[in-house]
Amino acid sequence: MKTFAEMNFPGRLIAVEGLDGSGKSTQIYLLKRWLEAEGIKVYFSEWNSSELVKSATSKGKKRELLTPTTFSLIHATDFADRYERHLVPLLRAGYIVLCDRYVFTAFARDVTRGCPPDWVRGNYSFACAPDLTMFFKADLEVSLNRILEGRPKLKFFEAGMDLRLSTDPYESFKIFQGRILDQYLAMSKEFNFVIMDANENVEKQQVLVRKLVSEKIDLKKFKRKSPLPLPPSLVNDRDEKDELEDKAA
Amino acid sequence: MSAKKTHKFYGHGIPRVQAEDLGGKLIVVEGADGSGRSTQIAELVNWLETSGRPTAQVGLKRSTLVSEELEKAQDGNVLSRTTLSLFYATDFADQLENIIIPALKAGFIVLADRYIYTLMARDMVRGMDDKWLKNLYGIAPVPDAVFYLSVEPEELVQRNLSKNARLDYWESGMDLGLSRDVFESFLKYQFAIQNAFKVMQKTYGFDIVDANRSANAVNKELRKKISSVLDKE
Numbered sequence: 001m002k003t004f005a006e007m008n009f010p011g012r013l014i015a016v017e018g019l020d021g022s023g024k025s026t027q028i029y030l031l032k033r034w035l036e037a038e039g040i041k042v043y044f045s046e047w048n049s050s051e052l053v054k055s056a057t058s059k060g061k062k063r064e065l066l067t068p069t070t071f072s073l074i075h076a077t078d079f080a081d082r083y084e085r086h087l088v089p090l091l092r093a094g095y096i097v098l099c100d101r102y103v104f105t106a107f108a109r110d111v112t113r114g115c116p117p118d119w120v121r122g123n124y125s126f127a128c129a130p131d132l133t134m135f136f137k138a139d140l141e142v143s144l145n146r147i148l149e150g151r152p153k154l155k156f157f158e159a160g161m162d163l164r165l166s167t168d169p170y171e172s173f174k175i176f177q178g179r180i181l182d183q184y185l186a187m188s189k190e191f192n193f194v195i196m197d198a199n200e201n202v203e204k205q206q207v208l209v210r211k212l213v214s215e216k217i218d219l220k221k222f223k224r225k226s227p228l229p230l231p232p233s234l235v236n237d238r239d240e241k242d243e244l245e246d247k248a249a
Numbered sequence: 250m251s252a253k254k255t256h257k258f259y260g261h262g263i264p265r266v267q268a269e270d271l272g273g274k275l276i277v278v279e280g281a282d283g284s285g286r287s288t289q290i291a292e293l294v295n296w297l298e299t300s301g302r303p304t305a306q307v308g309l310k311r312s313t314l315v316s317e318e319l320e321k322a323q324d325g326n327v328l329s330r331t332t333l334s335l336f337y338a339t340d341f342a343d344q345l346e347n348i349i350i351p352a353l354k355a356g357f358i359v360l361a362d363r364y365i366y367t368l369m370a371r372d373m374v375r376g377m378d379d380k381w382l383k384n385l386y387g388i389a390p391v392p393d394a395v396f397y398l399s400v401e402p403e404e405l406v407q408r409n410l411s412k413n414a415r416l417d418y419w420e421s422g423m424d425l426g427l428s429r430d431v432f433e434s435f436l437k438y439q440f441a442i443q444n445a446f447k448v449m450q451k452t453y454g455f456d457i458v459d460a461n462r463s464a465n466a467v468n469k470e471l472r473k474k475i476s477s478v479l480d481k482e
Contacts, residue, residue, distance in 0.1 A: 052328065053336070056318040065314055068264045069342045069388055074315070077335040084329035114264030122384035126331050 001129040001191070004091055009128070011091030012217050015102035017184065018136035019177050020158075021146035022198045023205070027136065028100050030206045031213065035096060040222045043090045047101035050081040061157050068113035071157065075106055076123050083127055096222050103127055104191060108183035112176065113163060132216045134209065135188060138198035140178055148173070256353065259365075260387015263342075266350055268390070273353040275390060276475060277364040279446070280398030281439055282420045283408035284460050285467060289398065290362050292468050293475065297358055302479075305352035308362035312343035326424060334372050338385055341365065345388065353390070358479075365389045366397075366453065370445035374438070375425065394478045395453065396471060397446055398460035402439040406432070 004013050014031070016024040028044070035042040048057065057074050060066045066074070090097055103124040110120045148170060156162065159169040160176025188195065194212060196205060213219070256271040276293075280286045290306065297304050310316045319336050322328045328336065352359050365386040372382055400408070409416055416431050418424075422438025423431065450457065456474065460467050 052318065052322050052332075056315040056339075060314050065343070067342075067346045069346060070314060070339055073335060073339040073342050077332055077339055080332040080335050081328065084332055085327075116261040116264075119261045119384060119387060122381065123335070125381060125384075126378075 001125075001127075003129045003131045005131050007128050009091045010094040011097060012131040012222070013087070013091060013097045013099060013102075013128070014213065014217075015099040015104070015130040015133045016136060017101060017104045017133060017193065018198060019138070019140075019143045019181055019184075021143035022136040022138045023146075023202065024134075024136040024198070025100050026202060027134075027196075027205055027209055028098050030202075031209055032098055034210055035098075035213075035219075038219065039224050040219060041093075041095045041224055042098060042222075043086070043095050044098045044100070045082055045086060047099075047105055048075060048078055050078040053078040053081055061155065064156055064162070066157065066162070068110065068115050068162075071113065071162075072106065072110040072115050072120060072123070075110075079103065079106070079124070080126070094222060096217070096219075099130070102130055102133065104133070104184070104187065104193075107187060108180045111183055112160075112179045129191065132213065133191060133193050134196050134212070135184060135193035136196045136198035136205075137185075140174075140181060142199055144174055144177060256390045256393075258387065259389050259391055260384060262390075263346065263350075263388050266346075271350065271353040271390060272356045274358045274394075274478060275349065275353060275361065275392040276358060276478070277361040277366075277392045277395040278398065278471075279363055279366050279395060279455065280460060281400065281405055281442065282417060283405045283412070284398040284400045285464055286362055286398060288464055289468055289471060290360050292464075293360060293471060296472060303355075303357045305348055305357045305359045306362065307344045307348050307359065309337070309367065310340055312340040313347070314343040315340050323419065326418075330372070330375050330377060334368070334377060334382075334385075337368050341368065341386075342388060345390075349390070361392070364392065364395070366395070366446065366449055366455070369449065370442050373445045373448070374422070374441045394475065395455045396474070397450075397455040397457045398467065399443070399457050400460045402436045402443070404461055405439055406435060409435075 004011060014028075016028045018024040032042055032044050048054070053074065057078060060070065060074060087097055087099075106124060107117070107120055111117050154169045154173050159173040161169060161172050163172070163176060165175045166172040184193075187193075196208065198205065200208075255269045256275070257268055262268060278286050278290055278293075294304050294306065310319055315336060319340055322333070322336065349359050349361075369382045369386065373379070406416070409420070416435045420438075421431050421435040422441070423434055425434075425438065427437045428434040446455070449455070458467060458470060
């Protein structure tokens with residue numbers, strides 16, 4: 001699996017991975033805010049968010065129609081749609097693309113559900129590797145508590161209930177997440193994950209994230225040449241000001 | 250002599266399903282629109298059921314899970330190749346697990362109105378990687394017989410036009426930009442698809458049936474061949 005840099009894409013892709021409740025989404029959001037403020041061309045993409053595929057996925061989940069195989073394929077379809085229609089063109093246009101979850105989420109989840117690892121990896125083999133993958137590793141208990149405290153009703157597939165690990169959703173969720181964590185850790189070397197200590201406080205983690213990103217990627221190359229167009233209210237202001245200046249001249 | 254003939258998968262198969270549990274028969278009929286597939290299958294079902302054999306039917310874009318969404322996406326022609334390919338694979342897998350597998354387990358004769366070969370042929374023509382396709386469709390059980398209804402592209406044009414008075418966008422491969430002229434694109438595309446089938450024939454050993462003939466003549470041949478598959482039990 002080659003990275004986008006190795007494939008000579010002008011853009012770069014940064015992915016975050018980790019269990020639900022590891023705090024990865026907060027970290028990538030703060031990273032995005034920073035890059036935007038620096039005037040860098042940045043785009044954010046989330047797992048399982050393609051408009052077209054979403055209605056099928058949510059129907060499958062609600063009606064509990066999915067098997068490990070169809071669960072895997074429908075997520076691959078979702079990913080392919082985002083990959084081909086958004087990620088690739090943006091990366092060709094020199095963007096920094098931030099992904100909250102990437103193919104590794106599928107590698108970990110689908111294999112935990114019993115899909116053969118080669119099959120899952122083969123299906124995703126059209127995708128290049130991220131230029132930087134940060135894995136947010138929290139103690140299993142910490143991640144579980146964050147999720148279970150705030151959102152008491154667990155969804156069927158989210159809790160891995162389809163695996164029949166336990167009839168209790170909470171118990172099932174714990175076992176399921178534990179197995180996913182094992183899968184993540186087993187592939188972390190192979191795919192060059194940078195392991196982040198997600199037990200650390202949020203600000204400290206973000207300092208580290210920004211440091212890592214600026215070491216790995218020469219950010220000044222990704223600055224916008226022309227500033228973003230201003231919102232209409234400000235545009236009008238500027239026109240008037242320009243007119244005044246013109247008159248003065 | 251081996252006692253009971255069981256099925257195999259092309260590749261890894263699917264989690265939680267043992268190939269040995271699959272009895273029944275899986276019969277596939279492949280061919281372009283206008284090759285008479287649906288007519289032939291209806292006749293075959295009629296014949297099998299009147300002779301007391303339980304049947305089940307599957308076909309492309311018929312899954313509960315994604316058929317609607319797939320139809321919508323195709324109407325707008327907004328999906329790119331890998332996405333469309335995976336969407337079709339999802340549609341296939343859903344029918345595989347909900348219809349084909351249970352039916353085979355119960356000893357039914359499953360008639361598939363198109364199977365993974367059409368999906369692979371379409372993708373091959375669109376430049377998708379062979380190895381990628383083989384891995385993806387490693388979930389499919391190997392059928393007991395595959396009949397490819399072969400009709401010359403010129404004859405297909407005539408049949409499609411006399412039925413619908415128009416040529417279908419996708420069956421003409423218009424997304425490929427072979428020609429802006431639908432008529433010419435249809436001929437070129439169907440020719441390319443037939444070539445893809447010829448290439449696959451070496452690997453998958455289809456039975457190529459000359460379907461330029463009358464529906465009756467074709468059905469006679471199919472019945473004869475299917476009878477010998479069923480007699481193998």
